[in-house]
Amino acid sequence: MADQFDVTVIGTGPGGYVAAIRAAQLGKKVAVVEKWPTHGGTCLNIGCIPSKALLHASELYEEAGHSFRQFGIDVGDLKLNLAQMMKHKDDTVTANVGGVDYLFKKNKITVFRGIGSIPSAGKVLVTPQTGSPTEIATKAIIIATGSVSAGLPGIDIDEKQIVTSTGALTLEKVPERLLVIGAGVIGLELGSVWARLGSKVTVVEYLDRILPGMDSEVARNFQRMLQKQDMEFRLSSKVACIDKAENGSLQVRVEPAQGGETEILEADVALVSIGRKPYTEGLGLDIAGVALDERGRIRVDRHYTTSVEGIYAIGDVIAGPMLAHKAEDEGMAVAEIIAGQAPHVNYGAIPSVVYTNPEVASVGKTEDELKAEGIEYKIGKFPFTANGRAKAMLATQGFVKILADVETDRVLGAHIIGKNAGEMIHELVTLMEFSGAAEDLARTTHAHPTLSEAVREAALSLGDGAIHI
Secondary structure, eight states: EEEEEEEEEEEEEEHHHHHHHHHTTOOOOEEEEESSSSHHHHHHHHHHHHHHHHHHHHHHHHHHTGGGGGGEEEEESSSOHHHHHHHHHHHHHHHHHHHHHHHHHHTTTTEEEEEEEEETTTEEEEOOSSOEEEEEEEEEEEEEEEEEEEEOOOOOOOSSSEEEEHHHTTTOOOOSSSEEEEOSHHHHHHHHHHHTTOOEEEEEOOOSSSSTTHHHHHHHHHHHHHHHTTOEEEEEEEEEEEETTTTTTEEEEEETTTTTTOOOEEESSEEEEEEEEOOOOTTOOHHHHHOOOTTTTTTTOOTBOOOOEEEEEOOGGSOOOHHHHHHHHHHHHHHHHHOOOOOOOOOGGOOEEOOOSEEEEEEEOOOHHHHHHHEEEEEEEEEEGOHHHHHHTOOOOOEEEEEETTTTOBEEEEEETTHHHHHHHHHHHHHHHHHHHHHHHHHHHOOOOOTTTHHHHHHHTTTTSSOOO
16 A cells, blocks of 8 residues: 555546545545546646637637727738647646646645556555556545547547547648537537638537527527528438548538438538547446446435445536536535535536637526426516627627526526626526525626626516616
8 A cells, every 4th residue: 555545536627626625625635646647637638728718719810800890900911820829729728737736736635647446445546657556545535537528330530530629629720611510519619619710610410409408599599690600500410421532521421310311511520529428437436336327427426425435426427517617516515525514516506608709608497497397487688789888899699588486586597698608697606596586686786888787687677677678
């Protein structure tokens, strides 16, 4: 036995590194096990952070080419320097993963490099790329190994021409034609990056709508906005196979989801973004006796304890939305549970954001869910076309939509399409966390002129009426 730890965390993505830091803050002796050369998991290395760097940079590029002149800014001949844009993305990643290194050192967390497996409760075996394995003795084990991109049967990913989100973040040139398989968050975000940089983007989605799980009215409006940005959609369709032609292009066979006539679409790059699946490979869960559910996720109780006492799991490997901030909240919670505290994660108030332009942000129930559950609700809406700040920013697309209980006025859900929607959603998250009513928000002063005034106006419309419409 090399060392005795109170807590050992396998995986240092958002859930894992937050759990480790919180446990250390609470006085525990903590170790982490990471197989990658850098910390931060998918999110910091090949997911959330690099994609947001490219989303922001490509948005600025598009604004420079389309909006600057209206603001009185003439930029001359606009030129894309993709290599520099990618360098900015890589520098952003380096800064963030370096920050996790610093936090581990600051909190005296011991780092083990290699693949972590669990021979039994109380033990973690770390197998490095070279050298001998190390066995760690530990009172508690937290599994935080995250998720990986799901594939399509018969379609081979090479991360060059047929790519997942990983390859889509490292393309060396702008593809003339990009085919995106899946109209979820990842596909729409990365599709919008390359569309802004000049790709002709076609999105193929099996369902009859984009953004499954989002409010359907929001999804319909958002699709129209993306179509105005020259993104094309083939809904209720599936990709049967992808062949490489002699000229180097991809021949993508698309057919109706329910069967029918096949269509061949040509593309230079195909992005497979049909979702993600829990990553538990190499953990030895069967040996340790850790039970999985029917979808390959680790079963846990409300304290994140698996079927084996002393082994916990959080983040994408357990049920729930595969969101970095959900994993972070669970990381804090499980560390506090291990330390004897009684934390709680409110799964009804976890926001979701699509970082396109405009952004889409959501929290709580959708109108579809309230109808299905038979809950009587009222709707408050306010468009950004009536917001002074939005007009000044040429950002009048979209609206704020708040759903509240008819009897109690308690806010049950909120949805925003618009510039900076991902920042504006949080006052609604806070309101819902404290079971607030629409009137509480309507009577809260908002600075003028701000985009956030649209949130207050939507709340006002649930009462005696909005002022500016």
